Amino acid sequence: MPRSPEARALAAIVRRRQQLAARLRAAGGGVAIVPTAPERIRNRDAHYAFRADSYFHYLTGFTEPEAVLVLIVGSGDNSATRSVLFCRSKNEEREIWDGFRYGPAAAAEVFGFDEAHAIDDFAGKLPELIGNQPALWYALGYDAAHDTRVLEALNAVRMQGRSGVIAPADIRDIRGPLDEMRLIKDEVEIDTMRQAARISGEAHRRAMRFTRPGVNEYEVEAELLHEFRRQGSQSVAYNSIVAGGANACVLHYVSNDAPLNDGDLLLIDAGCELDGYASDITRTFPVNGRFSAAQRDVYELVLAAQQAAFAQARPGNTYDTTHDAAVKVLAQGMLDLGLLTGSLDSVLETGGYRRFYMHRTGHWLGLDVHDAGEYKLAGQWRPLQPGMVITVEPGCYIRPAPDVPEAFWNIGIRIEDDVLITEEGHDVLTIATPKSVSDIELIMSDVEERG
Structure with missing residues (x-):
């Protein structure tokens, strides 16, 4: 039976994450962090219409603001890949004002992630996600607010050195492999x-x-x-x-x-x-x-x-x-x-x-x-x-x-x-x-x- 357009689109998005993981694995593995675009103020308290970051959209299809994809890729040929989404929590009161939100549980199911968490937990969980990884794949300099969160997480991991947790030795630009894929x-x-x-x-x-x-x-x-x-x-x-x-x-x-x-x-x-x-x-x-x-x-x-x-x-x-x-x-x-x-x-x-x-x-x-x-x-x-x-x-x-x-x-x-x-x-x-x-x-x- 033919798949629906939505099912075809989701399958393609999951396949892109798998293809990116294969590229990162060939380069030694590591953890990739891909945030969506920030919301922008147009004037006073009115925002421009939100448009997801293109890299994030390419890998997720998720169009809500305040979201980050983390992709954890092992270095071995048969190692597993773990896809993690951070997004806004369900909030009935905010949905009255701003419209529907998936929330982590539904987002993981609908968009095919291995797990999902509230965006409020991102900063706290990030040191754990990047610890003991050989490389951090991230577009440093692309978004100042996310740069700060990532660098704070790196410093937090480095502070755990005496307990055996090692910070990534390399920071590599995730846009390189993604640009080649997007072509x-x-x-x-x-x-x-x-x-x-x-x-x-x-x-x-x-x-x-x-x-x-x-x-x-x-x-x-x-x-x-x-x-x-x-x-x-x-x-x-x-x-x-x-x-x-x-x-x-x-x-x-x-x-x-x-x-x-x-x-x-x-x-x-x-x-x-x-x-x-x-x-x-x-x-x-x-x-x-x-x-x-x-x-x-x-x-x-x-x-x-x-x-x-x-x-x-x-x-x-x-x-x-x-x-x-x-x-x-x-x-x-x-x-x-x-x-x-x-x-x-x-x-x-x-x-x-x-x-x-x-x-x-x-x-x-x-x-x-x-x-x-x-x-x-x-x-x-x-x-x-x-x-x-x-x-x-x-x-x-x-x-x-x-x-x-x-x-x-x-x-x-x-x-x-x-x-x-x-x-x-x-x-x-x-x-x-x-x-x-x-x-x-x-x-x-x-x-x-x-x-």
Whole structure:
């Protein structure tokens, strides 16, 4: 009988803890401490919406604040692993105010931990948990409050030296092995990211249908947010960029408070977060529904650069090959459009293209929109592997200047998709989001759908 989505997700999370334990065991074992994120005050006594730490979420699926995972890993091949959760106690009065809490007993059962305790007992139990362990795996410097608790526990263990209890000899960064794990997505993660991509694509469609001269950037942003929540995502994955006209030439523009003008382009870089996982899509389209000749030329150039990058997105190619392929197409196009002069080789060698394209062509994507994992190994770009998810996002940003044809002034275009590396090559998770000139103009010409 097929397992429920919840059962599949739990099985995947337990498997991740087992895989992490195997990595730590191969490195000599020890005890790993992974806290969730702290709650943050927005102003006075109001908090920002809580979002679990990505590492903690990856290993637990537990979304309540004030929680810590402790993983105790023996050094022998057949040694046992012990998973311990610390979380908030059941408290009926607080649940009236703040909502449901699992409490330690239910959390251990539902999320598959060997044991669970109240978070109030964490500081008292920590010296016992880390004593006589060969190594402490912890992200020192990541959270000052937890650093203090961990260092106090280490000092408490060291004070027990005369009784035969030994403190860990090494403190190692738990993020190293976890980053390597997070780079390769499992089936549950891929399914979640595929669904997040679908929701974000629908939101971009909604934004295209809504946009017209005279509306404000924040009105378009509201349409995106409406669709994200309407389809069940819990949050944006990052602050949405809704940039009309010259604002599209500001790479991380987030004011979203300007009116949209007839004849301008609108660049939208926006994605939802679903069950902790990010999507990240950028589309650029004309406010009035029709590309001008200059806008079309630059748009088709960026689209061609993305297609060249897609062709390199396959196992065995190194991470930088997508960027290099996109840059070569963009540089040649800038020469053809009269934005640059000289030869292609000289533009590539001097980096002259960076005047109009100043960022790289993508990044890892996962629990974080700029996800965990090194891009280089031993100083060399790392090879792409099945299960990795990257973005592919070339762009061209043309500010007014005396040597730039006026028809191109204030054209800012970026096209971004989320790409899963597969055994056969790649799978564009966001492929359903309209992208060609004809598809965009068709959607925006539908007067009935656009109201």
